[in-house]
Amino acid sequence: MANRKYSDETKEQIVKECREIGNTALVARRHNISKHTVYSWVKKAKETGSVRSLPKDEKKQMKEIENRLSKMSDENDKLKKIVAEKELELAILRELRDKVNPR
Numbered sequence: 001m002a003n004r005k006y007s008d009e010t011k012e013q014i015v016k017e018c019r020e021i022g023n024t025a026l027v028a029r030r031h032n033i034s035k036h037t038v039y040s041w042v043k044k045a046k047e048t049g050s051v052r053s054l055p056k057d058e059k060k061q062m063k064e065i066e067n068r069l070s071k072m073s074d075e076n077d078k079l080k081k082i083v084a085e086k087e088l089e090l091a092i093l094r095e096l097r098d099k100v101n102p103r
Helices: 008-021 024-031 035-048 056-100
Strands: none
Touching: 008 024, 008 035, 024 035
């Protein structure tokens, strides 16, 4: 089982076989491919819907988008925390106001 390149079509066929048979190790042995390689193809197909490799420029763009999403998610979490703190402050101030000046 030397380092080999497999076509996207071959990978898709093997992943399809794994799904049909339900035994990845058996399919790997049938094709004389490392079971770890086949497991990684199955995992990638499950996560992305395909085992096809993206062109380098698309990979780079995808990575940039993932980084931006991560930063925005962090920023969103910080903003949610700030809003929650402000809502708490407002509730405390309203409670204090109602104690000082009952309606």
